[in-house]
Amino acid sequence: MMSLSHRRLSVAAGLLLTMGLATACSSGQEAAKDDSVSKVDGKISVTYLQKQGDQEYFIGEAAGAKAKADELGIDLKVVNLGTDANKTISEVQSAIAQKTNGVIVVVPDPAVGPQVVQTARDAKVALLTSDDQICTTGPDPAACAKTGLVPRVGFSGGQMGEEVGKRAAAEFQKAGWKAADTRIVSAWKQDVTVCGDRVTGAKKAFEAAVPGVKNIDVPTDNTPTGAQDKIAATITANPGVKNWVVWGCNDENVMGGVTALQNAGVKPANVIGVGLGAYLACKEWQADKPSGMKAALFINGKDVGALAVQTMYDKLKNGKEFPAEAFAPTTMIDASTWKHAGLTCS
Numbered sequence: 152m153m154s155l156s157h158r159r160l161s162v163a164a165g166l167l168l169t170m171g172l173a174t175a176c177s178s179g180q181e182a183a184k185d186d187s188v189s190k191v192d193g194k195i196s197v198t199y200l201q202k203q204g205d206q207e208y209f210i211g212e213a214a215g216a217k218a219k220a221d222e223l224g225i226d227l228k229v230v231n232l233g234t235d236a237n238k239t240i241s242e243v244q245s246a247i248a249q250k251t252n253g254v255i256v257v258v259p260d261p262a263v264g265p266q267v268v269q270t271a272r273d274a275k276v277a278l279l280t281s282d283d284q285i286c287t288t289g290p291d292p293a294a295c296a297k298t299g300l301v302p303r304v305g306f307s308g309g310q311m312g313e314e315v316g317k318r319a320a321a322e323f324q325k326a327g328w329k330a331a332d333t334r335i336v337s338a339w340k341q342d343v344t345v346c347g348d349r350v351t352g353a354k355k356a357f358e359a360a361v362p363g364v365k366n367i368d369v370p371t372d373n374t375p376t377g378a379q380d381k382i383a384a385t386i387t388a389n390p391g392v393k394n395w396v397v398w399g400c401n402d403e404n405v406m407g408g409v410t411a412l413q414n415a416g417v418k419p420a421n422v423i424g425v426g427l428g429a430y431l432a433c434k435e436w437q438a439d440k441p442s443g444m445k446a447a448l449f450i451n452g453k454d455v456g457a458l459a460v461q462t463m464y465d466k467l468k469n470g471k472e473f474p475a476e477a478f479a480p481t482t483m484i485d486a487s488t489w490k491h492a493g494l495t496c497s
Contacts, residue, residue, distance in 0.1 A: 188277040191252050191467045196226040197460065198246035200239060202259040202283075203373075204231025207430035207497070208401070208452040209257070212281070215453030216255075219460040227460065234372075236260035243270050253277035253463045255304075261344065262290035268301060277466050279473060281305055281459045284344050292344040302473035304459040306450055308345040311481055312352020315398050315425045318446045318483055319353065320360035322423045323396060330363040334392045336382055336408050337366055338399035340373040346400035349427060353398045364396070371407070373400055375431070378407025379414075386415045394421045395443075402428035402447060409435070409443040419443045429484055433496035436486040446485040449492050454479035 199216050201209045213229045220227035228246070232238050236259050246254055247270070254276055256267060264285030271278040282305040286295030323333070337354065339346040354366060369385055371378040378399065386392075395417060397408035405426040412422050422443025426432040432447035458479055465471040484492045 187272060187275045188253075188466070189275070190470045194224070194226060195253070195464065195467050196249075196251045197228075197253045197255065197463055197467075198242075198249075198251045199227060199229045199281075199456070199459070200232055200242050200246075200254065200256040201229065202232050202234060202257045204229070204233070206403070208428050208450070211430070211452030211495075212257075212456035213452075215451075215456030216460045217456075218453070219457035223460070223464050225460065225464060232257075232259055234259045236263050239263050240266055240270065243267055247271075247274040247276055251276060252467050253279065255279045255281055255459045255463055256285075257282045258285055261285050261292050261342065264292070264301065265289065277463060277473075279304060279459060279463055279466075281455055282345065291342075293347065300475065302462075302475055304462055304477045305345070305455055305479070306481060307476075307478050308348025309352040310478075311427060311448055311450065312349040312354075313356040314448050314481065314483055315349070315427055316353035316356030316358075317360065318448075319396050319398060319423055319425045320357045322425070322445050323357075323361050323364075326394070326420075326423065328394045330361070330365075332393040333364050333396060334389055334394075335364055335366040335396040335398070336369055336385060338369040338371050338378050338382060338397070338404035338408055340400060341368075341370045343373070343400065346373070349400055350398070353425075357396075371399070371404055373403055375403045375407040375410070378404040379411045380407075382408040383411040383415065386411060386417075395423070397422065397424040397443070398427070400427065402426040402431035405444065405447075406431040406435075412443055417443075429489065429492075429494055430496070432484075433489050433494055436489055437496055442486070446483060447489075449482045449484050449489070449494055451479065451493070 268287045280301050280303045284292040285301050286292045287299045337350045369381050371381050405424045409424040419441040424444040426447030429447035429449040432444045435442040435444045
């Protein structure tokens with residue numbers, strides 16, 4: 152899977168939110184333009200469609216979106232798509248029937264991208280993606296021409312992955328492990344482009360600092376139980392491994408891996424898990440006992456939800472073009488720092 156991170160050039164963005172996203176930035180990447188959307192003079196109505204809306208990250212994203220909508224006087228409806236790709240299409244159609252002015256979507260499956268785009272364009276409704284990317288011309292954003300990508304608000308997958316890989320390498324070096332005794336588990340849903348970007352970034356950063364550690368790619372469904380089952384099988388297939396490094400697309404993958412290793416009798420001292428999200432990692436740290444979850448990159452869903460709504464408002468109210476990509480900030484945290492990072496752990 153080709154990473155989009157190689158084509159990203161982060162620059163300071165004009166999308167500065169009143170909630171304090173002074174470090175948000177946009178990439179130099181181009182995106183598909185849609186000139187059919189007109190400015191809205193009266194009340195703005197926006198629909199936010201989220202995959203896996205019951206996950207902690209997306210719950211936070213919805214809260215951030217609602218807070219920003221209230222601030223801007225936007226009528227916002229948030230819909231949980233779960234993992235149902237077909238529901239994405241029906242909910243876009245439903246939003247259009249209810250006269251929404253703009254749709255922000257986190258797709259369960261990027262394959263629905265072209266149909267979502269065509270449906271929105273036919274209705275002259277503004278379309279913005281958050282978190283995951285979609286393409287106007289095909290099911291795979293990684294194979295999409297850069298001018299065919301739908302504008303996206305979220306995080307830079309490549310940059311996030313690099314932070315994870317660097318921290319994992321630092322923990323490896325601190326532990327004094329040997330490459331021959333160690334395996335890396337990279338766990339992610341392999342048809343999600345941003346997941347591929349994250350894992351690729353982690354691999355490159357880790358290899359640059361600690362060469363020679365064997366990596367095992369583990370395809371998952373991005374859930375804790377799904378990752379736990381797949382990684383448990385990987386552990387069984389590698390009985391001679393002493394130390395394990397675990398990273399993935401999100402906290403769910405890493406938590407699943409840490410749990411699988413714990414169930415297999417591997418001690419926390421022999422596990423380096425670096426999460427991505429921190430909303431599950433913090434629950435481990437709350438217990439105040441040794442854990443294989445050594446650190447996590449805090450990605451605040453509230454920031455992305457607010458940034459997405461602000462970006463949509465700027466388009467509909469002021470006619471400001473969507474940036475190809477706009478990024479919210481991230482912070483690496485661990486058991487000693489998470490309480491001071493603004494992370495709400497529930």
